Every structure is written in C-alpha cells, then in structure tokens.
Amino acid sequence: MKRLFPVLLSLLSLLPLTTQAVEVEQLYSASVIAVDNKSNRDLQKVAFAEVLVKVSGNATIAADPVIKKALLNAREYLVKQAEEHVDGERYLQTSFNAKKVDRLLRGSEFGVWSQNRPQQIVWLVVDEDFNRSVRGETDTDYAEFIDAIKAQANKRAIPVLFPVMDLDDQLQVSSSDLWGQFTDPVELASARYAADNYIIAKIIKQNDDYKLTWSMYGRRNSNQAFEVWLTGQGQGELANIGTALTDSLANHLAERYSVKASGNNEVVYLNVDAVTSIADYAKLIEMFSELSAVAQVDLEAVSGSSMQLKLVLLGTQQDLLMELSLDQRIKSSKNVFDDVNFQWNAIN
Numbered sequence: 001m002k003r004l005f006p007v008l009l010s011l012l013s014l015l016p017l018t019t020q021a022v023e024v025e026q027l028y029s030a031s032v033i034a035v036d037n038k039s040n041r042d043l044q045k046v047a048f049a050e051v052l053v054k055v056s057g058n059a060t061i062a063a064d065p066v067i068k069k070a071l072l073n074a075r076e077y078l079v080k081q082a083e084e085h086v087d088g089e090r091y092l093q094t095s096f097n098a099k100k101v102d103r104l105l106r107g108s109e110f111g112v113w114s115q116n117r118p119q120q121i122v123w124l125v126v127d128e129d130f131n132r133s134v135r136g137e138t139d140t141d142y143a144e145f146i147d148a149i150k151a152q153a154n155k156r157a158i159p160v161l162f163p164v165m166d167l168d169d170q171l172q173v174s175s176s177d178l179w180g181q182f183t184d185p186v187e188l189a190s191a192r193y194a195a196d197n198y199i200i201a202k203i204i205k206q207n208d209d210y211k212l213t214w215s216m217y218g219r220r221n222s223n224q225a226f227e228v229w230l231t232g233q234g235q236g237e238l239a240n241i242g243t244a245l246t247d248s249l250a251n252h253l254a255e256r257y258s259v260k261a262s263g264n265n266e267v268v269y270l271n272v273d274a275v276t277s278i279a280d281y282a283k284l285i286e287m288f289s290e291l292s293a294v295a296q297v298d299l300e301a302v303s304g305s306s307m308q309l310k311l312v313l314l315g316t317q318q319d320l321l322m323e324l325s326l327d328q329r330i331k332s333s334k335n336v337f338d339d340v341n342f343q344w345n346a347i348n
Helices: 004-010 041-056 065-073 096-106 143-156 166-170 173-179 183-191 240-259 278-289 315-325
Strands: 029-031 078-086 090-094 118-127 131-135 197-206 209-218 227-236 267-273 294-303 304-315 329-335 340-344
Touching: 029 041, 041 078, 041 090, 041 143, 065 096, 065 315, 090 096, 118 143, 118 173, 118 183, 131 173, 143 240, 166 173, 173 183, 173 197, 183 197, 183 209, 197 240, 209 240, 227 240, 240 315, 267 294, 278 294, 278 304, 304 315, 315 329
Parallel strands: 118 197, 267 340
Antiparallel strands: 029 090, 078 090, 118 131, 197 209, 209 227, 267 304, 294 304, 329 340
16 A cells, blocks of 8 residues: 655644544524514525634635625525524524535635534633632623623634533632643643633623633644643623634634645545444545545555545645544554554444
C-alpha cells in the first residue's frame, strides 16, 4: 500500500489523537417566528441566512454580495418547510439542501464547517460585594447570562454547556480557583463533561450593571497542556454580555475548523485498519464523503481488514486532519516504528 504523504505524517503529530467533539444536529435547518407583516418568501430568506451563518461560522455572511443574491432566491435551496404553533406563536420550520448550500459557500469563497464541533464548558464565578461564588447550570440569579449563552450557541451551532455544580464539582473547583485562574482543577473537572475546551468567565456585579472578563482554554494535541486561545471582556446587561461572549467563541472556532476550498485538488492516501465488514466499509466511505475537506473518496487497495483510501481534497491536508480529529468514528495512533495508523471505530 502507498504510505501517507510526508507532510500529512508530520501534521499528525500536531493534532489530537482523541477528542470529545459533538455532532451538531439540524445544521441545515432553521426555525423562524412568522411575523405577520412578513411574506413567506421573506421568512425563507431569514431562515436561509441563519443556516448560512451556522454552516459557514461567519456571522456577517449575509453582507456578502454573492450571498445577498442567493438569499433573494432562498426557495431554490429549500427542500422542506412547515408551520408550527408554539405557545401561541407561529413558526416556519425550514430545511435546506446541504450539497447546494456547501456549493454556494465554496463558490463564494466562504468556509464550510462540518457538523462535528468541539464541546465547550463555561465555568462562571461571580463577585457580589466581594463575596465570590460559582454558578452552575440551574442558577436562577444569573439565568439571563446562562440562557443567553445557550440561545446564541444554538443559533451559531456550537456545543456549549455549564457544570451542574453538584457535590463532585463543588469539591473539585472553588471560586478562588476560577477567580485566580488556577487551571489544574478546572481541567480535571472539565474532563467529567467530555469538554474539548473550557471557558473561565468572571462577573463583577456593580449595582444593576455587570462587568465580565473571560478566557477560553484549548490545546492543539492530547500531549500538550491547555493554553489560552482567546480572551474577552464586556459590560452591561447579563443577556448582552452573554451573547457577545458566545459570538466571540463561535467566530474563533469557525476560523479554526471551517474548510475553504483550496483549488488544488490535492490527492492523499490513508490507511485504515479494523474495517471488518461490508457495513463498516459502507459507513467508512460515507463518513469520508461527508467531510468538508474531501471532494472525492475511492477505495485504492484492500489487505485483510486494512483498507487504503484515495482522497481528493477540497481543502488542505491540515483541514482534513483537523476534521478527522473531531470525529469519534476514526482514531489515530502511532506504532512501535513511530508510524501513524488510522483505525475504524465502529461506534454506530
């Protein structure tokens, strides 16, 4: 069998061998409230814009001239729509053609962000009159902040959760740990939630105003320590600062993980072990076909339960490996000769 390209092998050492990424559902669907003075066509346009933001990861995509034109013809991308009534409000439920959406984004030089996305956890510590406390998932005093983050994370299609702050969390993470940004206990506690990245958010209450500072921590591979990837601050109402924090996270993650067409049509070969049945083979081919970085996948060779795949790339080799690192169905490891092998992990 052909070996992996040398560049691909060297890049593998920079990427995580394991991940806890989440498969985001309904990436090409949107639900919009049906305002009385808006036509069905206008509602389709609003829904389509929401889908393009989720798939590309770009919050300002609707301002692009090519995208503006496409939004006027949202019906061409629509595959299904239905009305739904919730709490007296009328909603338009829409689904759009994934292949057409991806083609539009690549033709407009935007990236396509696959549905496998890293899990974030937000650790919130609050200072009220110099009394500091950790707030979790069900906290009522800061529900506006927590709910705003959840709502915007859903809109931007990034997995975000808060700790439950049960006895296990309370014993592991203290307010002083978070305020001082002592990360060791936070990393251990975040592992319980299978989080790829964690955020330490510190809020100071000032009368009816709130001041926020936060840091996002991530790591480039499983052998590297977590490091600060992003920082931010804000001041104002809880909902506003929560929404702004989430947008910053989504923008950063999209820039890191979305795949833009390189135009090179590069070819690489991957060897995958533990493909033991026709069903495994079908799922393996389907998985690679769905990757944003891959234009075409073909079977090159078979040797027992090992298969070699020939991939024609839309993006770069690094884009491919970044996507593979976020998919739990395939694992990478090094053997005693320091060669990197991929192994099919039949979890579905």
